[in-house]
Amino acid sequence: MSGDVKLTLGPLLFNWPAEQVTAFYARVAERLPVDTVHLGEVVCAKRTPFLAEALAEAAGSLAAAGIEVVWSTLGLIADAKDVEATRSLVESTEGLVEINDITALPMLEGRAHAVGPLVNIYNEGTLQWLASRGAARVCLPPELPREAIAALGRADAGVALEVQVFGRMPLALSARCYHARAHGLHKDGCRYVCDKDPNGMPVATLDRQAFLAVNGIQTLSHALLDLSAEAGELMEMGIRRFRLSPHDADMQAVAHVWRDLLDGRSDFARARRIIEAVADFAPRANGYYHGRPGAELVA
Amino acid sequence: MSGAALELVCPAGTPAALRAAVDAGADSVYLGFRDETNARNFPGLNFSRDELAEGIAYAGRNGCQVLVAINTYPRAGDPGPWHRAVDDAAGLGAWAVILADIGLLDYASSRHPALRRHLSVQASAANPETIRFYHDEFGVKRVVLPRVLTVQEIARINSAVPVETEVFAFGGLCVMVEGRCLLSSYATGESPNMNGVCSPAEHVRYEDRNGRLISHLFNFAINVFAEGEPAGYPTLCKGRFQALNRASYLFEEPASLDVIRMLPALTEAGVTALKIEGRQRGKAYVAQVVTAFRKTVDAVARGKEPAAADLAPLTEGGRQTTGAYEKTWR
Numbered sequence: 311m312s313g314d315v316k317l318t319l320g321p322l323l324f325n326w327p328a329e330q331v332t333a334f335y336a337r338v339a340e341r342l343p344v345d346t347v348h349l350g351e352v353v354c355a356k357r358t359p360f361l362a363e364a365l366a367e368a369a370g371s372l373a374a375a376g377i378e379v380v381w382s383t384l385g386l387i388a389d390a391k392d393v394e395a396t397r398s399l400v401e402s403t404e405g406l407v408e409i410n411d412i413t414a415l416p417m418l419e420g421r422a423h424a425v426g427p428l429v430n431i432y433n434e435g436t437l438q439w440l441a442s443r444g445a446a447r448v449c450l451p452p453e454l455p456r457e458a459i460a461a462l463g464r465a466d467a468g469v470a471l472e473v474q475v476f477g478r479m480p481l482a483l484s485a486r487c488y489h490a491r492a493h494g495l496h497k498d499g500c501r502y503v504c505d506k507d508p509n510g511m512p513v514a515t516l517d518r519q520a521f522l523a524v525n526g527i528q529t530l531s532h533a534l535l536d537l538s539a540e541a542g543e544l545m546e547m548g549i550r551r552f553r554l555s556p557h558d559a560d561m562q563a564v565a566h567v568w569r570d571l572l573d574g575r576s577d578f579a580r581a582r583r584i585i586e587a588v589a590d591f592a593p594r595a596n597g598y599y600h601g602r603p604g605a606e607l608v609a
Numbered sequence: 610m611s612g613a614a615l616e617l618v619c620p621a622g623t624p625a626a627l628r629a630a631v632d633a634g635a636d637s638v639y640l641g642f643r644d645e646t647n648a649r650n651f652p653g654l655n656f657s658r659d660e661l662a663e664g665i666a667y668a669g670r671n672g673c674q675v676l677v678a679i680n681t682y683p684r685a686g687d688p689g690p691w692h693r694a695v696d697d698a699a700g701l702g703a704w705a706v707i708l709a710d711i712g713l714l715d716y717a718s719s720r721h722p723a724l725r726r727h728l729s730v731q732a733s734a735a736n737p738e739t740i741r742f743y744h745d746e747f748g749v750k751r752v753v754l755p756r757v758l759t760v761q762e763i764a765r766i767n768s769a770v771p772v773e774t775e776v777f778a779f780g781g782l783c784v785m786v787e788g789r790c791l792l793s794s795y796a797t798g799e800s801p802n803m804n805g806v807c808s809p810a811e812h813v814r815y816e817d818r819n820g821r822l823i824s825h826l827f828n829f830a831i832n833v834f835a836e837g838e839p840a841g842y843p844t845l846c847k848g849r850f851q852a853l854n855r856a857s858y859l860f861e862e863p864a865s866l867d868v869i870r871m872l873p874a875l876t877e878a879g880v881t882a883l884k885i886e887g888r889q890r891g892k893a894y895v896a897q898v899v900t901a902f903r904k905t906v907d908a909v910a911r912g913k914e915p916a917a918a919d920l921a922p923l924t925e926g927g928r929q930t931t932g933a934y935e936k937t938w939r
Contacts, residue, residue, distance in 0.1 A: 386786060388735050389762065412711075412732075413739045430732075430788060430802065432682035435712020453791045453800055454685070461686030481795050482785040482846075485757030486939045488859060492852045497939040513859060514851040515830040517823070522792075524852065524859070529785070531795055597798070603827060604795035 315545060315572045316345040317565065318472060318553040320449075321352045321382040321408075321426075323480070323525055325504040326558070328364040334556070335368030339375040341562050343569040344554070347372050350382040350399065352410055352428070354487070354526045355392050356500070380406045385428040386483045386527065387413040406446070415443065422446045427474055427553075428483070432458065434465040441467040448472065449553055452479040452535065455601040456543070463548035470550045475537040476564055476585065477555025478510060478523055478530040478592070479604060488524045497527070508558035509591060520592065521605075533595035533605050538581035540599055541571050560588045614910035615872065616882035618676070618775060619899050622654040622889055627664045629892035631671045634903035638668055639676040639707060640888065641805075646694040647678045648731060649888040650805030662701050674704035680729035681805045682710045692716055699724045707753065708732075709788055714747040727751040727775070731788035731801065737769035744772050751775055753884060755787050756866065759936045760874050767879030776875060778868050779898055779920065780886025782932050784846050784861040792845045797827045808844045815840070824848075865924035866932045869902065870917070872909045894923055 319338060322331065338347060349365045349372075351358045369379045381403045383396050393413060400407055400417045408424035409415055415423075424447040431437055431448055440448070449472040450459060463471060489511060490500035504511075510523030510530050523530040534557075537544065541552070552572060554564055567584045570576035585594065597606030619635035621627035630638050641647025643655040656664060665675045677698040683691035691713055698706050699721040706724060708714050709731035717726055730753040734740045743749040751773040754763060767774055785792065787801075794800035797812040814825040822834040824843035831843035841847070846860040866886070868875065875883070883906065885898055901918035909915055921929060932938055 386735075387739075388757065390736075390765070393736055393738055411739075412734070412742065413736055416738060416742045416745075428789065430682055430710070432710065432802065433685045433688055433712050435683065435688060435716060436710055437712075439711050439715050451791075453794050453803065458685035464686075479791070479795070481792050482790040484785045484860075485933050486784060486860075492855075492857070492859060496937060498936070511852055516833045516849055516851060516856055517830045518851065519829060521829055521850065522795075529792065529860075598794070601798065603798040604791065605828075 314550060316551045317343065317569055317572060318346040318449075318551050319344045319348065319561070319565070320474065320477070320553045320555045321348040321350055322556045323353055323528065323530070324508055324510065324558070325354070325357050325502065325526065326508055327505065328360055330508075331361060331364040332367060334561075335364075336371060337562065339368075339371040339377060342565040344377060344565055346378040346380055346551070348380045348382045348408060350408075352382050352385045352426070353528045354504070355384055355395060356502070357504075358395065378405070380408050380424055382408040382426055383410050383414045385410040385426075385480075386485075387411040388485065408447075408449075418444060420444045425449065427451050428480060431462075434462060434467070437462055437465055437467045437469060441469045445469055447551065449474065449551070453598050453604060456540075456599050457601070459544070459549070459599075460547045471548060472551035472553055473537065473544055473549050474535060474553040474555055475541065475544075476553075476568065477534055477557055478532070479535050479595075479598075480528060481522070481531055481604075482529040484527050484529070487527050488529065489526050492524065531595065531604060532592050533607075534585075534589045534592045535596065536582070536585050536594035537596055537599060538568070538571055538585060539578040540596065541578065545572070557589065559591070563588050613876065615876060615880060615906050616775075617899065617902055617906055618882050618884045620780075620885055620888040620890065620895060621664070622649065622651075622887075623892070624656070624660050624664055626888075626890070626892045626895045628667060629896040630899050631668050631673045633896045633899035635673055635899055637674040637676055637704065637882075638664070639678055639884075640664065641678045641680075642694050642697075644690055644694075645803075645805045646681055646691050648680050648729075648801050648805045649678075650681070651810070651889055654889060658697055658701065661697075661703070665702050676705045676707055676727065677703045678707040678729065679713065680707050680709045680731045682802045683713055684803070688712070688716075695721065695724075705750070714743070714749070718747045722748070725750050727753060729753055729788070730755055730777070733757075733786045733788045735786075737766050740766065740770045740772060744770065751881065753777075756783055757786060757933045760871065760878050760934050763875070763880060764878035773881035774879070775882035775884050776868075776880050777866055778883040778885055778902065780865055780890075782861065782864065782866040782930065790846075796829050796845060808842075813843055862928060864928040864930040867920060867924060867929040868931055868934055869905055869920070870915050871931060871934060872905060872915050876909060898923060
């Protein structure tokens with residue numbers, strides 16, 4: 311059963327320098343036991359020109375290593391430039407495209423595609439409708455509780471269901487750039503200040519409790535989603551793909567322990583120890599899965 | 610009024626607010642059923658089936674139409690309440706339903722093809738391509754535009770799509786893309802998409818700490834007020850937070866959207882309807898805002914410049930903003 315369970319590395323959400331991106335994906339190609347890697351800028355179109363070359367190179371080395379590459383679209387496709395950039399991505403990609411905004415759907419004209427966690431899929435009706443238009447894989451939104459995931463698994467829509475199991479949770483997008491705003495700048499003259507925070511800019515409450523992480527126009531959770539204890543249950547519900555969201559941390563260790571977990575070579579206690587050691591910049595959380603606030607950790 | 614006048618779409622959280630809006634000159638009134646099928650699922654608000662029937666009759670006698678918002682996302686494994694809401698809105702003679710979920714749009718367009726469908730702001734359709742998609746696939750007749758667009762972008766959209774557009778004119782302002790924000794459920798477990806609530810009151814707690822007032826949302830402090838400083842409601846994205854060693858309203862200051870002075874520009878941009886936010890507000894508020902907008906919309910339709918209606922006392926923190934309609938907001 312575990313043979314058809316796939317490990318996915320989601321798109322890099324943060325603004326890393328091109329050299330770091332190149333080095334990261336070289337290591338992924340060489341050492342990470344993942345089946346699929348998502349490339350492409352999801353958060354801010356302004357970052358794209360700086361990364362195009364590094365990502366093209368990454369695609370080549372990942373493919374050479376036998377890893378499937380999926381190109382992810384922007385999460386917020388707002389102006390005409392974003393629309394045209396997305397159209398060009400859809401048209402020039404031979405493999406699978408993951409849409410993160412409904413805008414990209416008609417561009418695919420029914421072609422098989424993946425749907426990312428930033429698209430609202432909360433129920434069977436939507437899942438089945440999207441499947442009828444070519445959705446072959448769907449990574450579910452992070453706020454879905456266990457009961458909803460199970461119901462979508464039972465819907466048997468002919469779609470491979472995926473769940474993010476590691477990393478900061480994507481919580482919100484805005485037309486406004488909060489990185490720029492925190493630095494006293496506007497989005498148009500942002501000076502790319504989001505490059506200062508490779509895992510997002512920490513946001514705390516006024517009584518000093520770590521709370522959120524700002525990543526340009528995106529707001530992420532401070533806590534790191536960790537569904538290692540829930541992996542067995544997710545497999546039983548029919549989840550076939552498990553997504554790790556890349557961070558500036560030892561992703562190799564995270565990927566290995568997840569591969570072991572999915573293949574039955576590790577238990578979640580070991581997974582938890584390794585994940586805690588690797589991701590020491592934030593606590594773990596799994597509240598959404600258990601119908602609790604997303605920030606909580608349910609033991 | 611003049612055919613060019615913007616349609617004034619007004620909120621009704623209760624039958625009394627509906628009558629207030631109709632009496633003050635609303636062209637249409639939007640409301641929701643008393644459950645989680647709509648995005649203002651607050652205690653004591655919204656309409657039973659009987660109240661909707663009475664509301665539609667009252668509005669109809671006064672030349673006003675009723676729109677039913679069914680704009681949360683149906684729960685997996687339990688779509689019944691959402692399907693019944695669409696069926697009942699159709700059966701009771703609502704003018705339109707306001708929907709966000711693709712599965713529900715599919716349900717409404719196949720079961721009730723004659724029922725007019727509007728796309729909720731919770732679907733955040735922000736460009737011509739997406740709007741055309743909802744029109745082509747589900748026969749959507751009107752799109753409520755997200756509060757992330759500039760007036761220029763709205764004009765461009767209107768010249769490119771075969772549907773009407775409705776824009777927010779006054780009231781609460783979401784600074785995140787609507788329908789794609791999980792901040793509330795991250796902190797409290799309840800979200801606009803799944804529960805029809807944002808920063809719900811049942812999770813709000815105020816604490817007095819040495820003369821300072823701290824507002825909490827569940828386990829998180831959302832703001833701290835010095836002695837004598839007016840304390841607002843702890844809506845998560847309007848809170849004060851710490852980033853880069855500085856405390857600030859990181860996302861947005863508490864403020865209300867007010868575009869009354871921009872009505873000529875919005876008319877010029879081809880907008881069909883203006884939406885006033887505030888189904889959670891009382892009838893006096895609704896009457897006052899609708900009256901001011903009615904007067905201004907009619908004046909603008911006659912070619913007059915909008916007068917400065919003084920709605921400041923009705924805004925959050927007494928502060929107004931034109932939000933994303935002006936590009937400097939970003």
